[in-house]
Amino acid sequence: MQLICDGCGEIRTEVTSQLREPDVVWPVIAEYAWSGSAFATGPHRCPRCPTGPIDVPVVPSAGPVESTAWHVAIDPLPDAVVVRPSGDIDLAVAEPLRAALAEAVAVGRPVVLDLSQVELIDSTGLGILVRAHNDARQRGLTLCLVSPSRFVLTVLHTMRLAGVFLTFDERHQALTCLAAARAD
Known part of the structure; x- marks a missing residue:
């Protein structure tokens, strides 16, 4: 198994008979004090590289602004607030996503998290989703996921959170379900 640092390109190779490449690589990451995804395909950083946040724009409610950055x-x-991140959800974008979800929950309507433009999520991102779900639930609201990637679904299943979130393939399905629940 190879870990490649996304910051400096350092490569760590570990021979293991217990884990296959696409499986969880957390034991190797922890052993070398790396940070990042617990999966082989996620972002990783070695201890030498800074892990601080990068400048990531949060688009205000007025509408999306085209940007090459996350x-x-x-x-x-009218019946929900849709939050649409574009790009992988990891430590580098944790604060803008947390702020966006907090803003959406504060509106007081169900929250639809459209993950159609997200391929990967790390443990920090997963923590943000759980926190937003709990915040919404405390206000009597629903937070549901739309179009999660296979990777995101795998992470939710691995962490035993698949049953926590309502999950839909398409946004219109989520909005229809939320409207029906509201009518009841």
């Missing part, structure tokens, strides 16, 4: 759009609809 961003998140917040679309308030």
Whole structure:
């Protein structure tokens, strides 16, 4: 198994008979004090590289702004608030996503987290989703996921969180379900 640092390119090779390449690589990451995804395909950083946040724009409610950097759009609809991150969810974008989800929950309508533009999520991102779910639930609201990637679904299943979130393939399915629940 090889870990490659996304910061400096350092490579660590570990021979293991217990884990296959696509499986969880957390034991190897922890042994070398690396940070990042617990999966072989996620982002990783060695201890020498800085892990601080990068400048990541959060798009205000007025609408999305095109950017090559990671961003998140917040679309308030009559019956829900749609949060649409674009790019992988990891430590580098934790604060903007947390702020966007907190803003969406504060509106007081169900929250639809559209993950159609997200391929990967790390433990920090997963923690943000759980926190947003709990915040929404405390306010009597629902937070649901739309179009999660296979990787995101695998992480949710591995961490035994698959049953915590309502999950839909398409945004219109989520909005229809939320509207029906509200009508009841």
